[in-house]
Amino acid sequence: MTGRVDRSHMPEPGRVPPTRFPVVRTGRxxxxxxxxTVEHPGPPVVTFRLTMPVGSASDPEHAHGLAALTAxxxxxxxxxxxxxxxxxxxxxxxxxxxxEVGADSTSVTLTTVARHALQGAGLLAEIVGTPxxxxxxxxxxxxxxxxRVRQLRAVSSxxxxxxxLGTLFPGHPYxxxxxxxxxxxxxxxxxxxxxxxxxxxxxxxATLIGVGALTHEEIGDVAERTFGALPVRPPAxxxxxxxxxxxxxxxxxxxxxxxxxxxxVQSELxxxxxxxxxxxxxxxxxQVLNVVLGGQFVSRLNQRLREEKGYTYGVRTGFDYRRAPGxxxxxxxxxxxxxxxxxxxxxxxxxxxxxxxxxxxxxxxxARAALTRGFARxxxxxxxxxxxxxxxxxxxxxxxxxxxxxxEVEAVDVxxxxxxxAAHLRAGEAVAVIxxxxxxxxxxxxxxxxxxxxxxxx
Numbered sequence: 001m002t003g004r005v006d007r008s009h010m011p012e013p014g015r016v017p018p019t020r021f022p023v024v025r026t027g028r029x030x031x032x033x034x035x036x037t038v039e040h041p042g043p044p045v046v047t048f049r050l051t052m053p054v055g056s057a058s059d060p061e062h063a064h065g066l067a068a069l070t071a072x073x074x075x076x077x078x079x080x081x082x083x084x085x086x087x088x089x090x091x092x093x094x095x096x097x098x099x100e101v102g103a104d105s106t107s108v109t110l111t112t113v114a115r116h117a118l119q120g121a122g123l124l125a126e127i128v129g130t131p132x133x134x135x136x137x138x139x140x141x142x143x144x145x146x147x148r149v150r151q152l153r154a155v156s157s158x159x160x161x162x163x164x165l166g167t168l169f170p171g172h173p174y175x176x177x178x179x180x181x182x183x184x185x186x187x188x189x190x191x192x193x194x195x196x197x198x199x200x201x202x203x204x205x206a207t208l209i210g211v212g213a214l215t216h217e218e219i220g221d222v223a224e225r226t227f228g229a230l231p232v233r234p235p236a237x238x239x240x241x242x243x244x245x246x247x248x249x250x251x252x253x254x255x256x257x258x259x260x261x262x263x264x265v266q267s268e269l270x271x272x273x274x275x276x277x278x279x280x281x282x283x284x285x286x287q288v289l290n291v292v293l294g295g296q297f298v299s300r301l302n303q304r305l306r307e308e309k310g311y312t313y314g315v316r317t318g319f320d321y322r323r324a325p326g327x328x329x330x331x332x333x334x335x336x337x338x339x340x341x342x343x344x345x346x347x348x349x350x351x352x353x354x355x356x357x358x359x360x361x362x363x364x365x366x367a368r369a370a371l372t373r374g375f376a377r378x379x380x381x382x383x384x385x386x387x388x389x390x391x392x393x394x395x396x397x398x399x400x401x402x403x404x405x406x407x408e409v410e411a412v413d414v415x416x417x418x419x420x421x422a423a424h425l426r427a428g429e430a431v432a433v434i435x436x437x438x439x440x441x442x443x444x445x446x447x448x449x450x451x452x453x454x455x456x457x458x
Contacts, residue, residue, distance in 0.1 A: 008121070016410075017273045021379065021402035024389055029228040033203045037171040037219040038391050040382045042219045044114040046212025046219070047382040048121050050128055050160035050227075051107045051390040053323075054200040059171035065180020066188055069142060070196050071099040071106055076137040079130040083137070086127070093119050097127070101178050104323045104433040105394050107198065111383050116308050121210075126200055129230045138190040146185045156268035156435040159259055159458045160331070164270035164433045168327055170253040171307040200207045203232055209389045249325060252431045256450035259458050260438035266337040267436030268400045269315075271346045275288040275431045278321035278395045284408045286319055291367035292359050293317050293349060293425075294330055298366065301330065301351055311338040315346075323395070328425070334437050334441040343434070347427045347448075354421030359414055 011222035027035045039302065047120030060067045075097060077083040090097055093116035100107045108128050111121035162177050175234075208227055210219035252273075280286065294301040294317030305311045315332030334342040352357065359367075378401070379385050392401060431449055435458070445453050 002313040002412065007271070010362070013373070014367075016375075016406050017113055017405055018423045019144055019376050019406055021388070022186050022385060024392070025397055027220060029208075029224050031203055031228055031230060031232050032172050032226055033230070034207040035215045035220060036207060036393070037223075038209075038385055039095040039214070040211050040385055040391060040413055041213055044213045045111060046114045046210065046214055046406075047109060047111040048124050048213075048223075049107055049109040049383075049386040049390055050206055051105055051209065051393060052103065052200055052202070052206045053105055053394060054130055054205065055102045055104045056176065056178035058089050059102045059173070060174070062183040062184065063188055064176045065145065065193060066180070066192060067106060068101045068178045068180065069185070069188060070193050070200070071101050071108070072145070073133055073137060074099060074127050074131050074195060075106060076141065077132040077134070078126045079132065080126055086123070087335055089119075089123055095120050095123065096126075103174055103178070103326070105390070107390055109386065112449060116213060117212065117219070117222045118225065121222045125226040125230060131197060131342065132318035133193050135190045138188075138193055142185055145179060145184050146243055149179060149182045149185065152179075153458045156261060156264070156333070160268045160270045160433050160435045163257055163259060163320060163456055164329065164431070165273070165327070167253050167257055167343055167431050167433060168272070168274055168363045169249060172249055174322070174324070174326065190332045190455050198233065203230060207390070207393045209386045209393075211386045211389070249428070254451075254454040255431055256345070256434045256445065257456055258438055258441065258445070258450060258452055258453040259433070259435040259456050261436050262439070264437045265336055266333045267434050268333050269339070269346075270329050270331050270433040271343055272327055273426055273431060274325050275319055275424055276321070277323060277325050281419045282423070284405075285323070285412050286424060287371055288364065288367045288409065288412045289353070289359070290317055290319060291364045291370050291418045293353055295367075296370055297369070300353070301346065302350070304345055305334065305342055311342055313334045318420045333420060338434055339434060339441055343432050343448055347430060350427040352426045352432065353427055354418055354423075356416040358421075362415065364412070364414055364417065366411070368409050368412065371409050375406055400427065404415065
């Protein structure tokens with residue numbers, strides 16, 4: 001007879017197994033395009049991802065939304081095919097096409113079954129290399145995006161995001177959302193789209209990433225036969241590639257901004273400040289810090305504002321890591337009559353976590369587990385691996401970064417987190433954006449000590 005199993009105690013979790021990111025092989029095509037290949041055995045699919053270090057931060061001053069509009073127009077046809085012909089060709093090979101435009105980068109991705117790798121890569125090369133940008137398509141897509149911008153004025157979270165960035169980064173390339181504004185989009189022309197594509201989608205800037213159920217050699221051969229045929233164009237404008245003022249962040253335009261939502265029962269909040277770039281040496285400690293403060297459901301802020309006070313369904317915090325210092329922000333919706341108390345609580349928690357109330361050992365262990373136990377799940381598919389390689393390229397991270405992430409996080413201790421909080425959380429410099437009922441809030445706002453509120457239209 002076997003011994004009894006003791007079910008009176010929850011079994012302790014084992015150690016997190018080491019993450020082994022697949023080997024990334026680096027090369028160049030005959031035309032100079034950088035190539036990264038990854039063998040990803042499993043489902044017979046392949047992903048090709050072309051990444052350029054040019055995003056919405058490269059939008060010209062009076063043309064916000066240009067980078068995103070350009071990317072949105074790529075599937076509207078190319079020199080060789082109309083939009084209908086292009087999408088029919090994609091459908092025939094079961095391909096999925098996607099574009100992503102961030103502040104610092106643009107990526108165009110195509111995933112298809114491995115046996116159609118050559119056709120898929122060929123279509124992607126056509127899409128990014130020879131887009132049509134017909135005037136009628138530019139006007140139609142531009143107007144659709146303008147309609148979306150106008151719709152977003154009624155969405156409190158979108159209003160808060162837009163005004164928060166503009167307040168933190170006045171006159172800076174990071175000071176606007178990628179979609180742009182109604183006014184900026186209205187002025188964009190086919191000639192501007194064509195010129196931006198010429199400067200931003202440069203082979204000398206781009207990296208092609210191929211991941212899938214093929215060998216390195218097979219992926220490289222497909223890439224050479226498709227992307228290797230693209231012509232090399234003259235060098236891009238330096239103003240597009242690296243905006244000169246990227247690191248020059250001035251003071252915020254205000255400390256307290258109020259957008260009136262008459263009769264709203266909730267206020268949408270953004271509280272934060274300009275923080276750090278992705279290259280910060282204490283990145284792993286900041287990741288742990290954020291989980292404890294507001295990065296997951298059992299964080300300090302959620303415990304206080306949701307579980308104890310019942311003021312919100314949930315709030316969250318995050319560092320937006322970019323090439324240059326990006327924003328740290330708390331965001332969430334709270335009861336309108338508790339708006340000021342919630343902002344005060346956020347500022348208080350930001351202040352004490354680096355001093356009077358540092359992270360506890362239990363919080364540290366919880367945060368490290370949250371960051372490490374599911375880490376490997378982020379690289380299950382070919383498209384996830386391709387995204388991971390793109391991040392290595394954009395932020396110039398070492399090839400060993402993903403393999404060392406878990407041990408680096410597990411090595412973070414309480415002192416590391418306290419030091420990171422003291423260095424990078426500055427409650428005394430924080431900006432608060434409130435989208436809520438002004439008539440209900442105005443009399444209480446002086447208690448925040450952030451100065452007179454600046455009233456802004458949505």
